[in-house]
Amino acid sequence: MPEGDAVLRTARRLDASLAGAPLAVADLRWGHVDGERLHCACTLAVVAVGKHLLHRLDNGLTLHTHLRMDGRWQTLPVSAVTPAQRRAPGLRALLATQTTAALGWHLGLVEIVRTRDEADVVGHLGPDLLGGDWNEALALSNLMSAPERPIAEALLDQRNLAGLGTIFTSEPLFMQQIHPWTRVGALPADRIRALVRRGQELLQVSMTYGHPCSTGHRREPMYVFGRKGRPCRRCGTTLRHITVGEPPRERVLTYCSRCQPEA
Numbered sequence: 332m333p334e335g336d337a338v339l340r341t342a343r344r345l346d347a348s349l350a351g352a353p354l355a356v357a358d359l360r361w362g363h364v365d366g367e368r369l370h371c372a373c374t375l376a377v378v379a380v381g382k383h384l385l386h387r388l389d390n391g392l393t394l395h396t397h398l399r400m401d402g403r404w405q406t407l408p409v410s411a412v413t414p415a416q417r418r419a420p421g422l423r424a425l426l427a428t429q430t431t432a433a434l435g436w437h438l439g440l441v442e443i444v445r446t447r448d449e450a451d452v453v454g455h456l457g458p459d460l461l462g463g464d465w466n467e468a469l470a471l472s473n474l475m476s477a478p479e480r481p482i483a484e485a486l487l488d489q490r491n492l493a494g495l496g497t498i499f500t501s502e503p504l505f506m507q508q509i510h511p512w513t514r515v516g517a518l519p520a521d522r523i524r525a526l527v528r529r530g531q532e533l534l535q536v537s538m539t540y541g542h543p544c545s546t547g548h549r550r551e552p553m554y555v556f557g558r559k560g561r562p563c564r565r566c567g568t569t570l571r572h573i574t575v576g577e578p579p580r581e582r583v584l585t586y587c588s589r590c591q592p593e594a
């Protein structure tokens with residue numbers, strides 16, 4: 332699932348491609364969402380809030396999309412869009428100015444809201460780790476408000492703080508040697524703060540370099556994420572999967588049972 336860094340990169344790319352020009356095409360293939368409402372409107376800005384994309388137009392409307400598990404936005408010159416791409420079943424949105432097209436593939440959510448009502452769709456989110464108005468004290472207070480919750484589940488809950496997915500949760504937990512199921516209330520505040528700061532640093536590194544990197548090594552960038560069944564880089568123990576959260580929102584993290592012992 333794309334995390335805060337990937338969504339912010341996507342927002343910047345869409346903004347650079349579409350802002351300042353009217354939409355000549357606004358074809359939304361999502362239920363009864365009517366793309367015609369966006370036709371001819373000029374893009375003011377495309378911004379990311381947590382993992383949500385808000386595409387603001389000068390007619391008072393915002394196109395709200397979410398990438399969920401597999402979504403992505405592709406940008407390319409209008410002349411390069413092929414008939415096969417236009418007909419593809421995975422295409423959920425096709426936006427285009429006179430020169431540039433944006434193709435939304437496998438998006439997990441597409442809706443139009445009034446710009447002044449954006450809070451209805453993103454107002455539930457906690458402070459955004461990559462946002463200009465990041466508020467660490469509020470994020471920590473949100474996290475610590477449910478002391479019985481497993482720390483991994485609390486970090487992944489976008490209502491506490493927005494932007495962390497499984498990469499930027501599992502890597503800081505390994506680096507801080509904390510088991511994903513450790514209760515929030517069993518951790519001192521400074522360790523929770525260290526986890527959040529580590530997650531934020533990794534997101535910022537990813538924004539700078541264009542890909543996540545915890546280890547500092549480009550070829551082997553992850554300590555645990557995506558490495559189930561392989562040896563721990565620190566102790567050699569075979570890394571395992573663990574499930575956190577309740578269905579249908581459960582997530583699978585990779586961890587080292589020796590470096591991150593259950594408390």
Ligand SMILES: [Zn+2]
Binds near residue numbers: 568
């Ligand atoms: Zn280990």
